[in-house]
Amino acid sequence: MDRNPAVEPDDVPGGDAREAVRRFFAPDGPLARALGPSFEPRPEQRVMAEAVLAALQTDHLALIEAGTGTGKSLAYLVPAALYDGRTVISTFTRHLQDQLATKDVPLVERALGRPLEAIVMKGMANYLCRRRLDAYLRSAAVPAEHDPRLAALLAWSRETQTGDRAELPWLRDDDPLWREVQSGADVRLGSRCPHFDHCFVTQLRRRAAKARLIIVNHHLFFADLAVPDESPSRVLPAWDAVVFDEAHELEDAAAGFFGARVSSRRVELLRADAARRLQSLGLGGRSGTSGDRRAALDRLDEAVRDVGRLGERLAELAGGPAEGEGAGRRAPLGEALTAEEIGALYRAADDALERVERQLRTLGEGDDELALLAVRCAALRNDLAEVMEGDDEAHVTWIEPPRARSLPPGPVPGSGRRKRRGRGGAAEEEVRLPPGLVLGRTPLDIASLLQERLYARGGPVVFTSATLADHRGFGFVRRRFGLPADALELRLASPFDFERQALLYVPDDLPEPGESGYREALLARTAALLEQTGGGALLLYTSFRNQRWMAEALRALGWEDLLVQGEAPRHVLLERLRAERDAVLLATASFWQGVDVAGDALRLVVIDKLPFDVPDDPLVRARIERIRRQGGQPFGEYQVPVATLALRQGFGRLIRSRRDRGIVAILDVRLHRRRYGRAFLEALPKCAEARTLEQVDTWWRGTPPGRDEV
Ligand code: SF4
Numbered sequence: 001m002d003r004n005p006a007v008e009p010d011d012v013p014g015g016d017a018r019e020a021v022r023r024f025f026a027p028d029g030p031l032a033r034a035l036g037p038s039f040e041p042r043p044e045q046r047v048m049a050e051a052v053l054a055a056l057q058t059d060h061l062a063l064i065e066a067g068t069g070t071g072k073s074l075a076y077l078v079p080a081a082l083y084d085g086r087t088v089i090s091t092f093t094r095h096l097q098d099q100l101a102t103k104d105v106p107l108v109e110r111a112l113g114r115p116l117e118a119i120v121m122k123g124m125a126n127y128l129c130r131r132r133l134d135a136y137l138r139s140a141a142v143p144a145e146h147d148p149r150l151a152a153l154l155a156w157s158r159e160t161q162t163g164d165r166a167e168l169p170w171l172r173d174d175d176p177l178w179r180e181v182q183s184g185a186d187v188r189l190g191s192r193c194p195h196f197d198h199c200f201v202t203q204l205r206r207r208a209a210k211a212r213l214i215i216v217n218h219h220l221f222f223a224d225l226a227v228p229d230e231s232p233s234r235v236l237p238a239w240d241a242v243v244f245d246e247a248h249e250l251e252d253a254a255a256g257f258f259g260a261r262v263s264s265r266r267v268e269l270l271r272a273d274a275a276r277r278l279q280s281l282g283l284g285g286r287s288g289t290s291g292d293r294r295a296a297l298d299r300l301d302e303a304v305r306d307v308g309r310l311g312e313r314l315a316e317l318a319g320g321p322a323e324g325e326g327a328g329r330r331a332p333l334g335e336a337l338t339a340e341e342i343g344a345l346y347r348a349a350d351d352a353l354e355r356v357e358r359q360l361r362t363l364g365e366g367d368d369e370l371a372l373l374a375v376r377c378a379a380l381r382n383d384l385a386e387v388m389e390g391d392d393e394a395h396v397t398w399i400e401p402p403r404a405r406s407l408p409p410g411p412v413p414g415s416g417r418r419k420r421r422g423r424g425g426a427a428e429e430e431v432r433l434p435p436g437l438v439l440g441r442t443p444l445d446i447a448s449l450l451q452e453r454l455y456a457r458g459g460p461v462v463f464t465s466a467t468l469a470d471h472r473g474f475g476f477v478r479r480r481f482g483l484p485a486d487a488l489e490l491r492l493a494s495p496f497d498f499e500r501q502a503l504l505y506v507p508d509d510l511p512e513p514g515e516s517g518y519r520e521a522l523l524a525r526t527a528a529l530l531e532q533t534g535g536g537a538l539l540l541y542t543s544f545r546n547q548r549w550m551a552e553a554l555r556a557l558g559w560e561d562l563l564v565q566g567e568a569p570r571h572v573l574l575e576r577l578r579a580e581r582d583a584v585l586l587a588t589a590s591f592w593q594g595v596d597v598a599g600d601a602l603r604l605v606v607i608d609k610l611p612f613d614v615p616d617d618p619l620v621r622a623r624i625e626r627i628r629r630q631g632g633q634p635f636g637e638y639q640v641p642v643a644t645l646a647l648r649q650g651f652g653r654l655i656r657s658r659r660d661r662g663i664v665a666i667l668d669v670r671l672h673r674r675r676y677g678r679a680f681l682e683a684l685p686k687c688a689e690a691r692t693l694e695q696v697d698t699w700w701r702g703t704p705p706g707r708d709e710v
Contacts, residue, residue, distance in 0.1 A: 017057065017082040021049045024078050024111065031074070034111035040658075044492040045071040048464075051490045053079035056087070056241050056460045061487040063477065065468040067494025067685070068652050072464055073104045076243045080213055081108060081116050085240030085459075088214045090221040092246035092253065093594045100215050118213035121204060123220045124235060128163035129183040130195040131369075132273070136180045139276045149177055163200025179269065185223070185233035186376050187273070192368045201235070209237040218244070218253035225453050226257040240459050246593075247463035248645050251480055254446045255619070259395065260386035264311045264402070264436030270376055271304050274360060277369045296362045303355035310349045315401055315437045317341055332618040333397040333439065334390065346388045353381045387441045394445075396622035400438040444623050447482025455484070466494075467648040471682040476641040496655050498687040503699045505529075505665040505690045506681075508672045513609045519546075522667055523553045526606055528693055529665055530559065532700055535582030536662075537604035540592055540650050542611050547588045550608075554584075562586060577601060593649040596656055603662035605654045610668050610680065611646040612639055640676050644683045651684055663696060 023029045025046040032039040048066050055062035056079055066072045077100070080087040091097045097120060105118045137144060137154070144150040149170075156168060163183075165171055171178055183201050196202055208214055214236065221244075224236045244250055278297070317337050333342065357377040364370020390397050443449060454461060468477050474489055507525060511518040530537055541547035544566075551564045563573045565587035577585045578601050585591075592611065613620045627634040647666070654662050664687075671677035672691075690696045 017053055018050060020082055021053055021078055022046060025049060030111040034107060042071050042495055044495055045075045048075035048492055049078050052076045052462055053082065055462050055488055056083040059458060059460050061455060061483055062462045063468060063474055063487060064462060064464040064490045066464060066466065066492040068466050069495050070492055072245060073100055074108060076462060077104055077108050083241060086212055087241045087243060088216060088221065088239045089243045090216050090218050092218050092249035095594050096246060097215055097217060116213050117211050118215060119208050119211040120215045121208055121220060124183045124185055124201060126165050127183045127200045128157055128181055129187060130199060131193050132187060133157055133181040135276045135280055139279050186379060205235060218250055222254045222257040243462040245464055248465040248467050251446055255442050258446060258449045259440060259442040260383040261438060261440035262380060262384045262387055263438040266380060267307055270373060274373050296359050300356060300359035303352045303359060306352035307349060310345055310352065311437050314345055330398045330400045330618050333399045336399050349384060350381060353377055387439045395441050395443055396618050397441045398618040402436045442619055444626055445480060447480060451482045466652055467645045470641040470644040471679045494685060496658060498655065498685040501655050501661050502687040503663045503690055504687050505663055505696050506671045507667060508669055508691050510667060510669050512669055519549065522608060525667055527557055529604055529606060530584060532696060533604040535584050536601055537584045537606060538602055538653055539586045539606045541588045541608050544588055546608055547586050551586050559584060565591060592646060595653050598656035598660060605664045607650050607666045610643050610670060612643045640679055644680055647680055648683055
């Protein structure tokens, strides 16, 4: 690609980029002027920015851990603006992507006095496909004038400039209506599509081809990297450098795209698209259709039904609970089914898919859309064949059974209707349609894949996060990412004064997790801590079961107005935690990271126990067994480092600004009693420590820092 001229701060006309970075963050520099009185000099931020610039200018790989409050995003946006090439910035969460697009990029642009030429690209499924919308309108059972949701979608499609579903607040995350009209790598027809020039995805790609900064998420980045350079499924234009923020989440996001997966939803979508296209070609009904075509249609119907029946049979054999704890949990395919069952089902499924493909080709002669459907079917067969290669030294094959869940129709746009099942139930806005049955084959580690597909390209790659190191440093993550010896390393402490701002409470008088009386003791200790701080708390759990049990138990003790994950959408829970000074939020999984509640509203974080990965997850188990086979110690080499990074993320929820003060309680006595406990404690920021509630009380009653001390 052509390289664009570097954008340079006004202060250093023609000056060298390193000096420009220093000036940008200086107390009298462009950032200070743009921020005015709210500017705080952050030496760590400037050091990080210089390191990112060095990596970009010397084509190096770099690993940079920067503690909470460093201001990482500006520390890579500014060097990227000064870099002589196109940079992709990849995040894990949508929250960070939004923050970059709406806050950080505009701030840097204001400070520099010129545009960064940045663009946000989401996964293709976020954009409307005009061709599929047309097909859906033609085949919809209820016409748009009698279907308010379809009418709203249609009206929006005529006005929107982006086709981005985020503009539709009434559309649930996994609304079935959207699935019928979304774009996607396998539904795009490319330049043969009649809507190609006005297609939202085409326009997005054209804008991206002119941008210097492209903001994506890890899923889109690796989906793109996993397909060959020349593939029409690629959406990113050529780029020169990549910065991964939230890089601690990179491994699992990448592994998902370097493997293969087949889902019953994919088959259903193929069937629905085929039926719609046949109908629009006047081939849907039997009457008036020629004998050959009628026979081909019959064979297609039969083959599609066979695929469906095989999926049901597979789900039946795989078993597992359809509801409750453990529902839909992945299991190793080889344990769920015998080799004979797998072989027989695979042969039957491949045969049925081959018949679907053949009939689509027969019916689709001269029709691009049916031809594309045949190609999709062939890709499905390929992926199924890859999954069926089974486990080997480097891969694990798994099955995820469907969950039994009903999906009510979405709300009518503008009606403001929000259903809730009541206490203990899931709000309907949160309900996601499961992808049904999923079969997958995932690589056990991505080190060699990153080396072949990413590092071998030769450009700079920066990995950054607040948590990349365990108590021994970067060794673990270097191995997992397959980084060469000359990769740059930088570890920057948080600018926050944890010794003054935070108390780490780890009791030594509770039963261990799993011992009798543990839950009850956890409840009593949690309630005592909530009394101490008067709420303002985030209670983090390692399983939904523990979270649910604790919510019920606390309510029974009189803590009635709890915020509980699953009872309202995430953003609503977080808004209430911020707004209601004494709120208590119980959550698991995704709330261990990306929660940013500064100030007095969050003054207590309680962690129920050390967040070891679930050992029966097929990928975790296969990684553990592989290390063991290679003569290693999986607990110390893999399980403890992974749990350490997760614990550091959970801990990091508490102190979000220099004015925050509060308690992190980890109610797991193994931190004191087991040898590995020290590894966790040493990886946490140094802060005041307590083992008893009396010590907590003394610290809590200590004079809170006055504003002038801050
Ligand atoms: S070009 Fe592809 S995504 Fe765009 S409208 Fe056509 S089929 Fe849909």
